[in-house]
Structure formats: C-alpha cells, structure tokens
Amino acid sequence: MKNEDLAEQPKLGLKNRHIQLIAIAGTIGTGLFLGAGKTIEMIGPSIIFSYIIVGIAMFIFLRTIGELLYQDPTQHSFLNFTTKYVGSRAGYFVQWTYWLVLVFVCVSELTAIGTYIQFWLPSVPLWLIEIVALALLFGLNTLNARFFGETEFWFAIIKVAAILGMIGTAVFLLFGHFSYSSLIQGQTYQGSVSISNITNGFSLFPKGIMNWVSALQMVMFAFTSMEFIGMTAAETENPQKTIPKAINQIPIRILIFYVGALLSIMTIFDWQHIPADKSPFVMVFQLIGIKWAAALINFVVLTSAGSALNSSLFSATRNMYALSKQHDRGKLTAFTKLSTHGIPLNALFLVGGLSLFAPVLTLIPQIQNAFDFAASCTTNLFLIVYFIHLYTFFNYRKSEDFIPDGFITPQAKITVPFVLLIFTVVFISLFLHTDTLFPALGAIIWTICFGSYSKFRHNA
Template identity: 60%
Template sequence: MKNTETPSQRGLKNRHVQLIAIAGTIGTGLFLGAGKSISLTGPSILLVYLIIGALMFILLRTIGEMLYIDPEQHSFLNFVSRYLGDKTGYFISWTYWLVVIFTAMAELTAIGSYIHFWLPQFPIWLSEIFVLALLTALNTLNAKFFGETEFWFGMIKIVAIVGMILTALILMLTNFQSGGVSVGFQNITDGFKFFPNGVSKFFESFQMVMFAFVAMEFIGMTAAETEEPRKTLKLAINQIPLRIILFYIGALVAIMCIYRWQDIPADQSPFVMIFQLIGIKWAATLVNFVVLTSAASALNSALFSTTRNLYALSKINGDKILIPFTKMSRSGIPIKALLFTSGLIFFTPFISMIPGISNGFVFITSVATNLFLVVYIISLITYLKFRKSSDFDPHGFVTPWAKVLVPITILAFALIFVSLFFFSDTIIPAIGSLIWIFAFGIIAKFRPSKNT
C-alpha cells in the first residue's frame, strides 16, 4: 500500500550532527560534578572516564551498525522488537521513553535554578514554563531548526572547555603558580595512587561518570534525520573516542594541572575556580551561563528524542490510543507526539514546588541512570541476535572484535548496576529501578502480542 503520510524530513546537515555529537559528550555532570568526581578518587578518575568512554563507544558502534543497515529507523530501539520479540521491545522502548522524560524533567528543574541565580525574584516555575514553551515551539518547526538550536548550544559548551584547556597550557608555559604550587603535570603524577581514598571510592565514582555519559546514543537518532544518514553516522560515531579524550580527559587533566587534586573542593565547580584564578571576577556568572545552556541543550535533545520515540512506538505497536501520535505536520514533525511529550514535562514546575525537591531531583536522575544501564544491556543483547540474523552485513559498518568486546561490555554494565546497591547515595534509586523493571516487565509479559 502506498504511504500517504507526510514523511519525517531529513533536515539536519552534517555540521549539525557532527557538532551535536561533540557537544553530546559534554554533560552538565562535567561542569558541575568534576570537583566531586575528582575528590572521590583523585587522578585515577581519568581511568574511570576512559573505561566508561570505551564501553559507550562499543555500545555506539553496535547501535551504529544496526542503523547503518536500516537508516530508515528513527530509533535504535526498534531493533529490540525485531530481534528479541515484541514483548521485550515493548518493555525496553517505553522504559527508554519514560527515562528520557524523567531526564528532561530533571534538566528543566536545573534550568529553573540556574535562571534563579540571575533573577532571584522571578518565580522558578514561571521561568521553567517559559523555557519549555520556547524549546517546544522551536521543535515544531522542523529538524533543521532543532539542529541550529543544538548547534549553538553545543558551541557554547565547546568554547568553555577549549578555553579552559588553553588556559591551563598558557599557565604551564608561563610557569604560573597557584597557591604557591606551580601549574603542571607534577600535580597529577607526584605521589600518584590508584586508590587514594580506598577501592570503594574508586568504584563509587563509576556511577557518577556513567551519568555524565548517558544519552550519548542520541547521536543515532540525529543521524536518521540527515540527508546522508550512513555517511554522517560513521563520521559521528568513529570520532567519539577522540572527542572523549579531548573534552573529558583534556578538561580533567587541565583542572588537575592547575590545582592539586587534594585542594579541589567537592562542592564547587572547578571551572569557577579556574576562571577566577585568571582574573575573571564574574566567573560564577560565566559558568552559570554555560551550565544553563548545557541543561537547555539536554532538554532540547530530550524533546527531540522522546518525540521521535513516541512516534516510532505508536507506529510499531498500532494501539488505537496511539494513532494520533503517528500524524506528521506539513513540516515533517510528529506534532501531536511533541505536544504530548511537552505536556508531561510541563508537570516539572509543580514537582519543583514539593518540599525536598533537591532529593527528588537526585532520585529522578539516579533512577534514570540505572534504567539507562538496563536499556544499554538489552540493546547489546539485541545486537548479538542481529549478528546471527540474515540482516548482518560483514561488509557494512561492522563493530570490531564484537564477539569479545560486546559480552565484556554487557558484563561491565551489569556490574555497574549491581554496584549501585552498595552505596548510600544510590541504593534507594537502585531499588526503585528494580521495582519498575519488575512491575512493567510483568505488564509487558502479559500484554497480548500485536501478532495475535
């Protein structure tokens, strides 16, 4: 039958996806959480970032390989239903959609607090509604406008990181001293220990670093919106290791070269300290602007991602209640899916009014991280099934050493998930994620198959 629907337009250019891929490796966790991460385990935090970065790269290569075979898919999760069955696909797809919704709500809460920094008299809930309405409006236009918005959001984050790395290099070349200590690599190497605060703190840092990397798989969905999805996908994914080394490892090395890691406070952004050190008195304002755009970028990406996921889920599951979300606007946007998604995120300001919202924020983001791990593990299992299917193309965008690296990655993600039950800050969210897995897993299991 001929498809009479308005197709989703491929409105993103290569420059959009390439910069979105770069910025996607830079999260608010780096700007705000670098001090806490470094305080846990010192310079060995670099090893943790390298390990998680390598695991995420393997995950992205497997996702990229499947999308390369079928670039018409707007979500990599569609492959779960294809290779693991409808029930598993139903469970993981809706889990992923809800997780990103929760992540978006957390980012919107953060945006409200960042704006409050400048406008303490302005109601937080009103600023949250304004930002959500603005980003929703931009997302109703077409994929090109999303790309432009995300392009400039990402550019701000990249300039901040590069500026800090260049600052460290200049201070080292001029033999600058900070607190009576010379800026240089000796601040990292002198008295180096892998576990300066104990083995438990080293493993506790994995959860924090994992949170900084989640949602990096979003690059797969942006590639589906480009004019040349296969070419763009390969470029974006293959360059991720270099970007991790430059922007994450580079930033952390720069921070620890300027300050002895023992002197970096856990509750303060090192970016503020560094910009103040070079004479920028309004460093707090500068960093607040950067983290605001970073959170806005994450919210913008979440809107784009959850809208496409809801559209894809509605087409796949075929439930009558979901039919409205399959409709496209003239500009190729699943408009009803976008408005419904925004409507759910709209409840964020009301959550912000609940006493103890800071704890709620931590809980939501922690649960999201836990469930992201579940999604990643099932996605990797899906890939192993894909490798055994007739769809596998040994001449395509093949994941290197997949038979060894993919099982190792599955085991590593599983161990990180299990480790969450052994730390006070993560045990309650870990239990909450188990409740969701059990409860929604039962719903998915006993849901009638769409083929029956």
C-alpha cells in the first residue's frame, strides 16, 4: 500500500492492552445485563441450559471464523471471505447487511442506556435521555481514535469487575445464610440466599416448551457481536498465535461471565419474582436492601451499554467508510472524507442519524418493549450474516486454500450442522411473539429485496 493510501486510512491508535481487555469484555453484552430479566421470567433456571447450548454454538461458529482468519489473516474481517469463496455479489450483500446490523446494535444499546438512566431520572422521557446520550457518545467518536481505545479499556474493566463482584457477593451471602425482606415499588420481597432457589421445584420448561424456544432469541442477542473478538485478534502483530488463543478462551469466559452470573442471581432470589423489564443485576441488590449497591450496579450496566454503543458507533462508521471506498465510489464518495483526526465524520453523522430511530421506537405505542424490538432486529440480521458465513466456510473447506493442519474447527462435519440447527431454531423463535414477529419479517423482506438488488444490479 502506498504512503498516500495509508494517509487516507482512518487512524486506530489501539494498543495491545486495549485489544486484549476489549476482547475479554467483548463476551459481556447488554443482552445479559438487561435481557436476562425477561429470559429468567420466561424460562426460570433452565436459562442456564439455554446459555450453554447457544454458547457452544457460538464457540463453534467462532472457530469457523478463526479457521479462515488463521489461513489468511490479511483479510482482517470474516466478511471478506464471502467475496473470496462465494462471489462478489454475495460479498456485497453480506457486507452491507452487516453494516445495517451494526446500526441496529446502536439502536438497541441506546434504548438500553435510556432504560438504565431512568433508574435515577424516572420522570424524564426516555426519548430525551436517548438523544442526550447519543449526543455525548457521538462527540466522543469525533475525537482521535485513541480516545475510543482508552474509553473501551476502562469500560471493559468495569464490566469484568461487575460480573466478578456479582459472583463474589453471591458466594459471600450463600455461605453467610443471608435472608432479606425488602419493599420495592410498593411490593414486599422476602427470601433467603440458597441453592434451593434454583433446585426446588425445578422444571426444564416451567412455562412450556414454546416459551423456552421463544427465549432463545434474547439469549442469542447476548452473544451477538462476539465475532469482533476474532477480528481484533487478526489486527495484532502475530495473528496466527493470538487468534487461536483468543477464541479458545471463549468457553471459560462463557462459564464465568454468563453461567456464573446467572447462577449467582438465581441463588440470591426466587426467579419467579424478577420483573421482566428490569435488570436482574440491579434487582439483586435492591432485594437485599443495599440501595447504594443497586445504584452502583445500575452505573455498571449503564457503562456496559455505553461501551456497546460506543464500539458500535465506531465499527459502523468505519464499516461505512470501507464500503464507500470499495463500492459505488461515485455515489458514496462523501463518506470517505476524513477529519483532521482521521475520523470519517460524514459516515459518523449518517450512523448517528440512523441511531435516532431509538427514540422514535419509544414513541410508537404499538411497540410494547422498544429494547426487545431493536434487539430482535439485531438478532435476525446477525443470523442472516452468520448463515452466509457458514456457507462460505463450507466453500472454503472445498477449496485448494484449505489447510488441514491449521486452526481447524473440531469435527466440522458434525459440529457446523449443529450450529446451523441452533441458529435456525433461534430464527424461527423470532416469529412466535408480536414484538419479534415484525423484525423477523423485516429481515426476510430485506434479504429478498436487497439480495435481489445485489444479484441483478450490482456490478461485480
């Protein structure tokens, strides 16, 4: 690449410590902090099995990404392999679809931020909170990109500390035989911290198997964007060493940050009493009467959503820049312009403007839960991208580029079809409820319409 080309690239400025901790915290999403409340209310303790099943599927999926990036780390993104092994038209479709996914991630995370801030400001309209929050993070993204890395670094520390603190608190209360009686929003909650909160009257499908299937989409949302770990590992000095290490640590992180946290929550209180629209992390400390700790945890989950929105704005902006450089240069040249700090400002303005869809959602009376709606839009578009990637992976396995002694996906002929099955069940589950039905239909319409455009009108 020529020097003048390098000068026109967005400046990253990420150090190794940024990449390593961001990769660890990348396994912790808003779907866990906020979405766990709804899934626990729907399926109770069997949520653990849901997270393990989807977690195994995501780990295998990440191994397929790792196998491709290990073979050719110069591609940096798993999306580029679709063009290489399926074709330019499929690559065009998947790259723009992934950009749209990132925009919907911005919308869902902005909705979550508004929900958390209302913990302190219940009388302030949600839409106003979302606009102010977006303005703040938008301003942060206009600065030098090293501020992004530093901000994400500290966000990551807070998220990791919160999960470990939750687990430590549960263990301390469990061995201390702690009991509580708390009045929250006019309702009295009584109970004691015990393993029996999980085991007594345990049922795999306490509210029916269809409820269990329906809850899978929120579990899936908690894991989406995890592919970012493989892509950040590909940006390091020795990707063929860091990619296997980063991906193979995923199962341990799932057990600690997801299974460990959920077991801790359900050990502390009866799962049947958790409100579906509240963060169970905040409710835990409210139930045991530590009001300041509840505010602290709310701050933690707020920073988690802020981190996710910050990184999504960053990623969507740079994806828009890359796509504008790669496709339709004559029509999208404006989005390739960089500021003096190396920021694609026009692309950032576009992503920020589209993120304002979040306050619009909160004002539509037909949408009962704006977060669920936005999360569903995110999940089903992610799944479409994931399906196309798995097809790309099979094509790679048939090509001459396949390295039998590389970073191989274990038992791919068995495990990859298992991933396809789980992803298909999750996608079907999106059609089972009103809040998720229309986003699922929208994803199908997008695939048919934009897929047709990509096939018949895009100049390969």
